[in-house]
Amino acid sequence: MNKAWWKEAVVYQIYPRSFNDSNGDGIGDLQGIISRLDYLENLGVDVIWLSPVYASPNEDNGYDISDYYAIMSDFGTMKDFDELLQKAHEHHLKIVMDLVANHTSDEHQWFIDSRKSKDNPYHDYYIWRDQPNNWGSVFGGSAWQYDENLNQYYLHNFAIKQPDLNWENKAVRDDLYKMMRYWCDKGIDGFRMDVISMISKDQRYPDAPVPEGAIYGDPTPYTVDGPRIHEFLQEMNREVLSKYDLFTVGETPGLSVERALKYVQEDRHELEMVFTFDHVSLDGGDYGKWSQKRTDLVELKKAIMKWVKGCENGGWNSIYLDNHDQPRAVSRFGDDGEYREMSAKCLALTLHLMRGTPYVYQGEELGMTNYHFTSLEECRDIEEINAYKDLVTDRHIYSDQEMLENISSKGRDNARTPMQWDDSQNAGFTTGTPWINVNPNYKTINAAAQVNDPNSIYNFYKQLIALRHAHDIIVYGEMDLLYEDAHDLFAYTRSYNDEKITVLANWSDHEVTYDLTPEGDLLITNDEDVTPHTLKPYQAVAYYKK
Known part of the structure; x- marks a missing residue:
């Protein structure tokens, strides 16, 4: 097995909107991150993965990009980004950007031009059809949206404002590679690639099987791991990735171990590692993740080991329990009451001594917990809001209270409540009104209370990270x-x-x-x-x- 710095690294994910606000507008920003680099260097992590900071109308918290070459004004300017990159490197921290290449915002200039006319050069940058099929969107409803001007439908596997790019068009790929080189030339250290397994679709667009109780078909067999996916990734590697010393991790939902290995085997020259989802998909019910079901540990172990063993010969895996799309690990897998500190450390020890590259999501190192949502008005996530409309308003599957309990245990907003820095107002996150509510338990759960406490969760993470750096067996065994x-x-x-x-x-x-x-x-x-x-x-x- 080849040794590599990214196998030995520990990655810390920052969700910029919720990390630290420097100017009092209630939204985290790049200067806020810069001011906390000492905290991350002290923790001992090697890499910062930044969730998207590009210009965006923010329909899906930045995963709807309107300009790949600009910074979202909420977060600052390109000058701020350049300062963050320089200062992170001075703190011995690498920066990995979130690459969203499956779709853009409908406010991206490419899409604005695409919908002007059928003979516009940018029309073929997206996937247009005269008639829709029965595919459903990940966020609910149809995956096709009608455009009156063109009398056509465009594909959006996610929100209506997130039209899918047409990777079959070489001009699209060339423009994306040009953009990636722009960021690499700035000196970034890698990419986390959002839903990268979805960039190649079955271009016949057949109808999909309709799950029981659903309105639309499940397009996964036709939109995940499509016929040209490896051709596209190998081309990306030749054109961009191989020219820099980069860390690349692909988000690859819907893949078996055998199929995922093709993305990461060293001799295939595609990506370094993938994110898998089997272990965080075990507590769903009849209506997807919206249930009160707890994960069975036997099933969790099987799911994790399937990937560990599958990646032993020539592949590499990411290991995580928390990220921006998951509820808080200590609430989900541990005990966020009496045994919060013990269970947070237990989960950390279990994870960080495993084989693979570990990821820490902001606040995980403090044992931050889920938020208790008492009304839909407190929610910000489009997935939660759409699910509430579907399961409460439209289909009457759950009562209001039942759905709020489901959101409180499984919703993505649990990961997006502000980072808890200290016990001052708004947990030290902002001097203004936070864009999403702060968890009320910040008075006792915060960084200031833990950094200098040798028995804290934070310092336990620090110990685990130091052990990984000191022992090859933890990385390669x-x-x-x-x-x-x-x-x-x-x-x-x-x-x-x-x-x-x-x-x-x-x-x-x-x-x-x-x-x-x-x-x-x-x-x-x-x-x-x-x-x-x-x-x-x-x-x-x-x-x-x-």
Whole structure:
């Protein structure tokens, strides 16, 4: 296996709108990030992944880009970005940009020109049809939107204001590669590629099977991992990626391990690693993610190990429990009440000693929790708002209260409440009115209370990150599951040359016993009161032997 800096790195994701506001307008910005670089360097992370900061009307929180060459005015200016890039590098932090290349905003000049006439040179930059098929959008409703001027329909796999680009058109690809080179020449260190597995579609546009109880068909078989996807990615690699020392991670929903490996095998020259979703898709119900179902640990372990083992020969995986599209991990997988600190550390120890590149989502290192939404007016996410309309207003599947409970446990806005910096007003995030409510528990859960506390969640993350940097076994060692059928114990070994690590983590609120006697010395634990063969609620231990 080839060693690489991005395999050894720990990535910290910043959602700029919610990270830190420098000018009091209630919206996080680039200068706010710059002012917190010391905090991130102290934590020990290597890479900052910035969710989109490009110009955008913000229909989908920046994933609807109107100008790839400009910064969203809410966040600052290109001068601010250049300063962030320079100062991040001075703090030994790399910057990875979010690349949204499957779609643009309908306010992008390409799309404005595209809908002027059928013979406009930009018309073919997007996917237009005289008649729609039955495909449904990820965000609800039809995936096709009628345009009266052209008497045609355009494809939008996401929001109506997010028309899909036509990657079959080489001019589109050339323009996107030109844009990517612009950012690489500035000195950025890589790209996280949004829904990159969707850039190639089945151009026949057949009708899709309609799931039971649904109105529209599921287009996934025709919009994910399409017929030309690897041709496009290899061309992107030749034209852009191979010319720089970049970190690339593709968001690849809907792929099996076997199909995903084609994206990341080193000899195929496409991407470095992918984001997988099996492990964060286990707690859905009859209506997608909108349920109160908890993840079964046995199923979670199977999902994670399937990818770990699948990527052992020539591939690489991203490991995460939190990001901007997921609820808070400690609320979802742990206990955000009595055992919040213990369970946050337990989840962290389990994840950060695994094989793959770990991701920390802002506030995860503090044990930030889900927000309790009491009305739809508190929600900002288009996915939540559309789901409420579908499941409450239109179909009467859930009551108002039931749906708000579902949003409070599964909604994306849980990840987007402001970063909790201290116990001052608005958690130190802004001096103005925050764009989305601050979680009221900021008085006790905040960075200021943790940075100098050696027993805090923050400093536990700092320990774990330092261990990964110090031990090749944590990065490159093989991983094998123990007690795979245990519903409360997540245990595994790591092996590398003559070294071995044994991890035992109790993912429950009751005591757990085990019969294994781990080899070696205690490497790290979230509770120093260690009893052989017994783990207290949410206690986790790791032993190291050389």
